[in-house]
Each structure stands twice: as C-alpha cells, then as structure tokens.
Amino acid sequence: MIFEQIPTGGCQSYLVGCEATRAAVLIDPEFSQIDRYVGLAGQLGLHVRYIVDTHTHADHFSASHELQKLLPAPVVMHRLSPAPYADLRLDDGDMLIVGELRLQALHTPGHTGDSMCLVMADRVFTGDTLLIGGTGRTDLPTGDPHALFESLFDKLLKLPREMLVYPAHDYKGRTHSTIGDEIDANPRLQKTDRAEFVAMMQSLDLSAPTHLTEALRTNMSGGKTVAQLLAEASAKVPFMSLAELHSRIGGNSRDIVILDLREKDAFEAGHIPGARHLPRGQLELRVNSELLDPTVRILACCEFGKISTLAAATLRELGFTRAVALDGGLTAWREAGYELEA
Incomplete structure (x- = not known):
C-alpha cells in the first residue's frame, strides 16, 4: 500500500494507493493544497479513482469540488450530504474498491449528520468523529451528542483495539493513534454512560470556527469562497x-x-x-x-x-x-x- 498523510495546519488529508494497480483514493482534501495533491499523485504514478469527504466540513474549505474537475474523479460522500456535487453517495456498509484495496463506509453521525468513517484492513479514517484524545464537537449544524455516543460506543470502539486511527484533524503534531489507545486514554471516551457523555458534550464551551459560515456555504453548495x-x-x-x-x-x-x-x-x-x-x-x-x-x-x-x-x-x-x-x-x-x- 502507498500511504501519504498530508497535514495542513490542523487538518489531515490522506492519499492512499494500491501498489499493484496504482489506483488511489484521496480522503478529506483541503482547498489550499490542491496543487500539492495533484503533484503528489503524479509523482507517485497514482490515478485517483475517488475523492472522499468524510463529512461536510465547517472549519475549512474542501478541495473536492475543484479536484473533481482537475483530476478528474468522482466525489464520494455519505448519502445524507447536502453537497450537490457529490457523484457517489454511500450508505452504511457500502464499500469502495481501489485496486486491491477495500474501504468500507461506517455511517457515524454526531459531529454532523452525514459523518462517515472509512475502514480498511488495519486502519480507520475517522474524519471528525473520533480524534486523538478527543472527539468531534456536536454544537454545529446537524450535530447531535446522542448520535455521536452511539457512533462511538456502538460502532467505532467495537473495532479491533490494534486498528490504527487516522483522524481529519490534529493540532498537536500527532499522526495517528489506535482504537485501544483511545479507549484507554481519551478523556471523552471515559464517559461511557450516555447521559453523562451527552451532558459533557453539551457543556463544552467552544468558540465557533473562524470560517464557519463561509465553509458551510461553500462545502454544502459547491459555491466559491471569497478567496x-x-x-x-x-x-x-x-x-x-x-x-x-x-x-x-x-x-x-x-x-x-x-x-x-x-x-x-x-x-x-x-x-x-x-x-x-x-x-x-x-x-x-x-x-x-x-x-x-x-x-x-x-x-x-x-x-x-x-x-x-x-x-x-x-x-x-x-x-x-x-x-x-x-x-x-x-x-x-x-x-x-x-x-x-x-
């Protein structure tokens, strides 16, 4: 497997390719790195078959719509995504085939209603559902702490403990974790009672993302940013x-x-x-x-x-x-x- 993790500030994108066929999938691309993604795929001799957004991002600008035209490749999102430019909409359990690689979608609402994770043989791309030492927030549009509790404790945390966790964000320079490490040490996951977990999420006093309105507007509609x-x-x-x-x-x-x-x-x-x-x-x-x-x-x-x-x-x-x-x-x-x- 060819695996490239591309950090942009606190955002994390992933280019994952099949070594045998050179087919690849690009996960959670960020707008400012468009040239980098295209150049990296070319440098590695990869043909991007799918561009995946794990959810409708509210804190940065997705590059999916632009890359859809540049590569070109279909944009993949969960079926509940409002984005009109999504070409392929996945249901829970659907699978993407990328050469010899298999990525299975898990619908994990909570951070947003259209959040999903992608599970491979040894790793899971968790979007903003599960972060290293944290979870996605639930106070933005379509967020739901009850749904996040179920997505975490009934789905993600039932994956093998040794499975690698690759989130869409990390602000401390960390690259990955494991399901077991998160179960053992993630402070938010110590609240295993639904009521306590929901109360914790509802009590978080988080500032709004800097580009909230513009990011939602563009990522939900395919519209253009001011930049x-x-x-x-x-x-x-x-x-x-x-x-x-x-x-x-x-x-x-x-x-x-x-x-x-x-x-x-x-x-x-x-x-x-x-x-x-x-x-x-x-x-x-x-x-x-x-x-x-x-x-x-x-x-x-x-x-x-x-x-x-x-x-x-x-x-x-x-x-x-x-x-x-x-x-x-x-x-x-x-x-x-x-x-x-x-």
Missing part, C-alpha cells in the same frame, strides 16, 4: 503600482480615469487627486452614464485593493478592456506618503 473570487479576478486584470500612478498624476496625464469605488463618506474624507467617485454597489447600474468611452484606461481603486480587483474584472467583462486595479489600494497610497485631496 477564489479574488484569485479568479486577479487572473483577469493587470495592476498599476503606486509609483506609476503617482508619476502619471504628477505629469498631468489625461489618458487614465481614476475610479474610486468606496462609499461617499470615505471618498469625501480624502481621495487620490483627480479621482471620480462611483460606489462599487452602483457600478453596473451607472457605468454607461459615468464612463462614456469604453476605450479609455480605467484605474479602479478602493481601500485595500480587493474590491477594486473584483470591480476591474467586472469592467473588463462589460467591455472596458483597459481596466486595471491599483495595487494595495488607498491604504498603501497613504502609507507611501502620497497626497490626497478632499
């Missing part, structure tokens, strides 16, 4: 440096329209000399009346350079093919000591 939108826009537009714009203003250049996309109060408090005001929220509705010449060079600017990047991409799509964005925005302009006018 994706910015990356796509950045690939469609060129940028202008602060020094270049400053020199053009100093030379009284008339071949460029500076378009300030901030709100009115921010614009009136101070803007780049000669800039025209057009709030981003009104861009599409007013562009034809405000920008009469589609051949003119337009420099879009905002406070930090992000909204202007999106706006410049929109302008190019609308036919203003010379639109550019200011690198760094008004914040960088001020920090460089360049003048503003009110």
Whole structure:
C-alpha cells in the first residue's frame, strides 16, 4: 500500500494507493493544497479513482469540488450530504474498491449528520468523529451528542483495539493513534454512560470556527469562497503600482480615469487627486452614464485593493478592456506618503 498523510495546519488529508494497480483514493482534501495533491499523485504514478469527504466540513474549505474537475474523479460522500456535487453517495456498509484495496463506509453521525468513517484492513479514517484524545464537537449544524455516543460506543470502539486511527484533524503534531489507545486514554471516551457523555458534550464551551459560515456555504453548495473570487479576478486584470500612478498624476496625464469605488463618506474624507467617485454597489447600474468611452484606461481603486480587483474584472467583462486595479489600494497610497485631496 502507498500511504501519504498530508497535514495542513490542523487538518489531515490522506492519499492512499494500491501498489499493484496504482489506483488511489484521496480522503478529506483541503482547498489550499490542491496543487500539492495533484503533484503528489503524479509523482507517485497514482490515478485517483475517488475523492472522499468524510463529512461536510465547517472549519475549512474542501478541495473536492475543484479536484473533481482537475483530476478528474468522482466525489464520494455519505448519502445524507447536502453537497450537490457529490457523484457517489454511500450508505452504511457500502464499500469502495481501489485496486486491491477495500474501504468500507461506517455511517457515524454526531459531529454532523452525514459523518462517515472509512475502514480498511488495519486502519480507520475517522474524519471528525473520533480524534486523538478527543472527539468531534456536536454544537454545529446537524450535530447531535446522542448520535455521536452511539457512533462511538456502538460502532467505532467495537473495532479491533490494534486498528490504527487516522483522524481529519490534529493540532498537536500527532499522526495517528489506535482504537485501544483511545479507549484507554481519551478523556471523552471515559464517559461511557450516555447521559453523562451527552451532558459533557453539551457543556463544552467552544468558540465557533473562524470560517464557519463561509465553509458551510461553500462545502454544502459547491459555491466559491471569497478567496477564489479574488484569485479568479486577479487572473483577469493587470495592476498599476503606486509609483506609476503617482508619476502619471504628477505629469498631468489625461489618458487614465481614476475610479474610486468606496462609499461617499470615505471618498469625501480624502481621495487620490483627480479621482471620480462611483460606489462599487452602483457600478453596473451607472457605468454607461459615468464612463462614456469604453476605450479609455480605467484605474479602479478602493481601500485595500480587493474590491477594486473584483470591480476591474467586472469592467473588463462589460467591455472596458483597459481596466486595471491599483495595487494595495488607498491604504498603501497613504502609507507611501502620497497626497490626497478632499
């Protein structure tokens, strides 16, 4: 067996391949590592047959939807997953065949309603159901401490004690555990009475994941993250440096329209000399009346350079093919000591 564990912060992904056939499965891929997964599979001569998400992640962005198109390979999730891009939906007990490898699905709800684990001959990929020294939380959407108790004590902990445990998260640099070690030493698993376990889970005072709403939105729907939108826009537009714009203003250049996309109060408090005001929220509705010449060079600017990047991409799509964005925005302009006018 070919086995690669790919950590990303506290997230853990796994590339598991059959040595004889070079078929492979990729488990719980994280969005920022897309190029790494593709490169690693190529380096090892593996053909990824399945991309598996063990559940709908709420604390990071799944790479499954993008890898589905890049590799390409079908996305596998439990049948209760809300993700519309899942190609293959598994029931409890269903099995994936990857060359000579076999991975059996265990439906283990609790952390989420669609949580599942994948059991191989000597190891189990537990997603967020069972962690090293802990368990998945149950206070996020579709979480249920009663269901988690049953998933742990009626299913996972009945696996052989020597079975290796590979979770989807670990924040202390640990790579794996065993079922026996978790039974013996995991503090949460010492609560073997259902009522005590449920009370413990309900009393946990955990902060919400940083990207909770965005992660759920994108992982449940296949929608795009803000970072994706910015990356796509950045690939469609060129940028202008602060020094270049400053020199053009100093030379009284008339071949460029500076378009300030901030709100009115921010614009009136101070803007780049000669800039025209057009709030981003009104861009599409007013562009034809405000920008009469589609051949003119337009420099879009905002406070930090992000909204202007999106706006410049929109302008190019609308036919203003010379639109550019200011690198760094008004914040960088001020920090460089360049003048503003009110």
